[in-house]
Amino acid sequence: MKILGRSKLITPVIIRTLKTHPVILALIALFAMFSVLYPERFLTPLNFSTILRQFVTLTLFALGPSIVVVTGMLDLSYVGIWMLGGILVWLLMPILGIFSILVIPLLGLATGLIIGVIQVKARIPSFILTLSLLVTYWGLTATLSGGYPRPVREYEFITAPLIRYLPTAFLWSIPIIIAAVFIMKRTRIGTYLYAIGSNEEGAQLAGINVDTYKIVAFTLSGLFTGIGSIILFQHLGGAAPVELNLNTVVWPLVAMVLGGTPLVGGSGGPQRTILGALTFAVVYRGLLLSLLHPEVIQLLVGLLLIVSIVVGARGLKGVTIT
């Protein structure tokens, strides 16, 4: 009897969860499909480890920006913070030693704050503003580095393996994810950011200082990207990069949108981004195993972004904030 009662409770919860996170279904389906298609190559610990590695990269880049997307704006500065931060670490190494890594979160915080202030003062589309900033940071990185990647060896401990097949970076990212989800779900700041994205005029009428909270959104985004980039710095090779790779910019976006955070704002958020990141990592891995030509994969990723943006935008009404 007791078991029956519990299963009666669990089923609606599962249905509700699937309704609000349809991407879970896609994830399960893809997982099953690839497992059947390439049983020897897909269902291996090494493969899972690779998927988790990409998941970490996507998540740590997309976590901050998905806070901004909730308000209906966009923040593309994440790769810029990671690049410029990396080169600053290399530059400051002789002075600050091991502590120079802390310059990345500071840079993120400052960047977010600056973007936020410019955004609310100048009232320009955040997409263009943050894209310009990304290009500026790229240029700055290239100038400061002299055009060469600059490896820094002091931080190898960050990704030193602890458990076999489980990337250490993944373990590090867990508290960061929890913090982001917590802020968005359980605090006043989070609620206000959802309010701004859902109905900006309503938010103003409800006595929310819309401009201030927009700045808060960008600052949080920058801070999360900065903290994430401490791990990403080592996770992505332990060297300050100098070349901007478009994929690094686009893939986190795909993860965000695929997870079900519509770019118009008002719903979604970090908790969906991690689902999207996981789904994308599985898709990408599956595509790589399929031995398709890389250019074709590139094309498919582009199409995936378009489709998920359209679905995300149309599915806004009726999607509860989760």
Added chain:
Amino acid sequence: MAMPMDAPLLEVKGVSKTFDGVVRALDDVSIEARRNEIVGVVGENGAGKSTLMKILVGVYPPDKGELYYRGRKVPFPKNPKEAAKRGISIVYQEKGVIPWLKAYQFLLLGHEDKYVKFSRLQIDKMKKHARGILEELHVKCDVEDFMYEPPLSTQKMVEIARAILSVRLERGDANVTPIIILDEPTAPLTVEERRELFSDILDMKENASFIFVSHIIPEVMEFTDRVHVLRDGKLVAHYDLSKEKITEEDLFRAIVGRESTEYVYKPEVKRVVSEEVVLTVKNLTKNGCYYDASFDLHKGECIGIFGPAGSGKSEIIKTIAGLMSFEGGVLIVRGQKVKADELPHVRLGRGIGYFSGETGKELFLNWPIVKNISIVNIKKILTKLIPVISFNAEKKMAEKVVKKLRIRAPSVNTDCYSLSGGSKQKVSVGKWIERSPDILLLEDPTVGIDVGAREDMYEILLETKKSGISMILVSDDPKEYSILCNKIVSIKDGRIQEVLSPEKFGKVMAT
């Protein structure tokens, strides 16, 4: 010509329209527009004015009815282009001009195909044509001006010129008399700009007939030749203002359609509630909107600011809410002088909440009820140890509000977009009652909801007042003032006329 000379230019006979098979928007309505006249179509929100106009320009098909153009029966238009062929064009209230087009580009937008030669636009011919029409209609605007440059009233005139032009071009006849529908054209204009616009429209009567849709009574009285009154989808009155002697009150009663006894002051509303003043408005001025407004609001009192639409009442309440700044005078909230440009969140901190009956403005429609209620009450539901939202407390608070206001919903987790209009309104006002600010500003608190829900809202608001919350009311419905207010400030053209007791207000409205 076959056309009899005395036939009206346009005649609509027996039009009915039902939406979704249930809501009867229009019921056997007939109106006509004669040559070179301004005919008013007036009624409350939801009376069917807009539906009728949309049928005339081909946005909706009617269920029933006939259309006569110059005495000859024609089918109803299926789109705005066909409407223009029947001589009808519309200037919408909200659409406006396209700011970054030059006047001639805007005037001829959509008609470029008539100016193509060797697959190239004949710019000079376009400019010449545009200049011709602007001069003919005495519009003070150059064809090279960008549309954001002229004042708003001139922009409206260009829109009207464009409507006239589109009829001429569609009919291929420069001497045709177009029928131009003006759908609440004065909504975004200040008092001075309205005068300007109307004198210009009067000048245009030689060139066109106008159907003037409005709910602003003084405007209709001053500028129209005849008036059709719609109420609840029916044509209830027709006045020929040149022949009959009609007062504003007559027209008003025809529009609202209530027995005058309903406006009589209800004795259960007490006059003076407390000596404590919570808000002082002194010589408050915003140029173009209102001038030298002064009144005191006491604790637990409700003041109504009554006047026709466009009188400045809405701007005053928005100023107090922090949605607009003021230019002169003083605003004192609970003994403290406030800055002119404070934003709503600062005013809320001072204890002023603003509630608008337009639920689309106020609600987060994709959110459940519980979140919509907690949004202004977050401080109450934070746990004590660290400032974290307690979902439990949030749910309890929402359930309390839902129960108190008798909101009909399956649960507090129901998303707001799926609620009925009345329930939405109750959720919006419920969050403010839970917050209980010192002063609650009400703008059209019952707009767009049915009679039963209205009565409920009045009960809720009276209860709120009894609990010591002061209120300021702005509404289009005089009945609301008699029910809710302790005193009524009447305002006209931006200036306060007199302060009335509810008894006196009831008598004024009843005569």
